[in-house]
Amino acid sequence: MxxxxxxxxxxxxxxxxxxxxxxxxxxxxxxxxxxxxxxxxxxxxxxxxxxxxxxxxxxxxxxxxxxxxxxxxxxxxxxxxxxxxxxxxxxxxxxxxxxxxxxxxxxxxxxxxTTPLAMVAQKNSPLMPRLNKLAYSLVESGLYDKWQKFSHPNSSxxxxxxxxxxxxxxFSLSNLWGMFVVLGCGFVMAVVVLVMEQMCGWAKWEEQGQVDTQDTHTTTITTITTTTTTEHALH
CATH class of the missing domain: 3.40.190.10 (Periplasmic binding protein-like II)
Structure with a gap:
């Protein structure tokens, strides 16, 4: 792989x-x-x-x-x-x-x-028109580029x-260690979130249990008081 x-x-x-x-x-x-x-x-x-x-x-x-x-x-x-x-x-x-x-x-x-490349001849030489035509032909035909590639391989x-x-x-441990680090960090975060959820759930459960106990004691005392009052009225 x-x-x-x-x-x-x-x-x-x-x-x-x-x-x-x-x-x-x-x-x-x-x-x-x-x-x-x-x-x-x-x-x-x-x-x-x-x-x-x-x-x-x-x-x-x-x-x-x-x-x-x-x-x-x-x-x-x-x-x-x-x-x-x-x-x-x-x-x-x-x-x-x-x-x-x-x-x-x-x-x-x-x-x-720019670096001009030219063929040098005597001023007003009758050879200049022919040399110019030859130079244009070499460039337009791509022969100059071919010579360049031949003399300097891999030039382009x-x-x-x-x-x-x-x-x-x-695949090796050297180029996959980052994936294991990300995976391990994900596991650690998941455990931390799970523990926090459990702690919050236990805290809510204990708080709800204390509230229910207080409501039950209040109702009992009220009932006893009411019954006692009724009994005194009968006497």
Whole structure:
């Protein structure tokens, strides 16, 4: 026999503002990346707020090669998040899924910085129209996505992980002890209620018995008094 349960996976950070509002959450940035330049030159919005945090304890800098280790340590325990380009997640997250078989991390739905990918040619080159047509064809036909999946296996598996999953586990005392606790508490409450009902019933019975005894004595005395008076009248 097995136990089927529904588990809700919390994904609290869907916007950069969600992270900035949590003062106890750190942010990991990749060193020597283009994002550092964007943050330093931003003048408003969440990127400007994040740029103001650079140099404080909330921002941690890591090399790209150090990201997998950071994911398994300070990101897994919930104390930090990674803010970087999507191409980084297409490389790092698939490795984690290939190793564990589960989507332990998720990517936020909000995007802030675009990363243009293009083929560079000489200005006013006659090859540009053909290169543009070729690029559009690669994207529209899905060949680029196929190359991405081929070069990075499982790259799209954890992009949109489900927030509600079903978990099946074998019955054991470790996952059923709560049911026994609830059952035991129910038995204890039932015994307590039964004892209280019995005590209340005995108290009412004794009180009713005392009232009946008092009424009987009063009636007897009245009868005797009446009889005595009648006898004096006859004399």
């Amino acid at each position: 097995s136990l089927l349960a529904v588990r809700y996976i919390d994904q609290p950070y869907q916007r950069l503002d969600d992270v900035l509002d949590k003062s106890d959450v750190g942010i990991i940035l990749v060193q020597n990346s283009l994002i550092i330049h964007y943050l330093k030159t931003a003048t408003s919005g969440p990127l400007w707020k994040l740029g103001n945090l650079m140099g404080t304890e909330r921002v941690a800098y890591r090399l790209f090669s150090e990201l997998p280790q950071s994911l398994e340590t300070i990101v897994r325990d919930g104390s930090h998040v990674v803010f970087d380009k999507d191409i980084v997640y297409n490389t790092v997250l698939p490795r984690s899924f290939s190793r564990t078989g589960t989507c332990d991390f998720y990517v936020s739905r909000s995007s802030y910085l 598996t954890c992009k949109n992980p489900p927030r509600i999953i079903t978990v099946t586990s074998v």
